[in-house]
Amino acid sequence: GLDYIEVNKGYLEGGDFFPMGDFSLMGIGNRSSFDGAKILLEIEDEVGIVYETRKEFFHLDTFFNVASSNLAVGVKELMKESRVEVYYDKKLVKVTNLYDYIKEKGFNVVEVTLDEARKYATNFLTIDDGKVVSPKNSANRKLQGIDVIEVPVENLTSGGGGIHCMTAVIQRD
Numbered sequence: 045g046l047d048y049i050e051v052n053k054g055y056l057e058g059g060d061f062f063p064m065g066d067f068s069l070m071g072i073g074n075r076s077s078f079d080g081a082k083i084l085l086e087i088e089d090e091v092g093i094v095y096e097t098r099k100e101f102f103h104l105d106t107f108f109n110v111a112s113s114n115l116a117v118g119v120k121e122l123m124k125e126s127r128v129e130v131y132y133d134k135k136l137v138k139v140t141n142l143y144d145y146i147k148e149k150g151f152n153v154v155e156v157t158l159d160e161a162r163k164y165a166t167n168f169l170t171i172d173d174g175k176v177v178s179p180k181n182s183a184n185r186k187l188q189g190i191d192v193i194e195v196p197v198e199n200l201t202s203g204g205g206g207i208h209c210m211t212a213v214i215q216r217d
Contacts, residue, residue: 054079059103059167059209060094062110067149069128069142071096071104085134094142097125101161105208108142109166111190112174116151117183118143119161123153156183164197167206177207 060071061084068088070081073096084091094104101107101122108118123143130138130145146153156165165183168176175191178184184192197207 054082056080057103058211059105062104064110066090067092069094069104074099074102085131089133091131092145093129093131095127098122103209105167107161107166109168109208111170111176111187114151115154115190116146117154117156117166117187119158120153120155154186156186164206167208169207169211179207
């Protein structure tokens with residue numbers, strides 16, 4: 045079976061959590077709290093705590109996602125607005141923004157617009173390196189070199205959620 049850790053204080057949701065291989069990202073905003081995210085500091089060497097700035101974008105995956113080991117997708121404006129506190133071995137070592145942090149980590153960023161993000165352009169599920177399951181979206185054409193499997197998700201999105209929000213990422217190698 046899988047090991048798990050129970051969160052007894054605070055809260056966190058899957059749409060705010062991104063395991064990134066040698067580091068993790070955890071969004072803090074409407075749906076996840078710093079108290080809930082602190083548990084990651086106990087189990088991960090490096091964690092970027094991302095402070096989401098706009099209530100409309102209630103999970104990190106509503107304006108950011110990762111399509112492959114070196115390609116992120118996001119709204120640059122929101123990524124630049126989002127402060128990131130970088131913790132290493134439970135100690136705050138740096139404060140930056142999400143866009144700069146991801147670029148420093150060697151990721152290229154495919155930029156999507158606010159309107160595309162509102163239509164779930166970043167709320168896809170990466171099922172393999174360079175292979176995503178995504179709602180049909182005009183932004184998918186920007187994902188050059190990525191295998192995009194488009195699926196109908198109206199029943200999910202009518203309730204305000206998306207493919208990534210409603211799954212639990214376990215691990216990314």
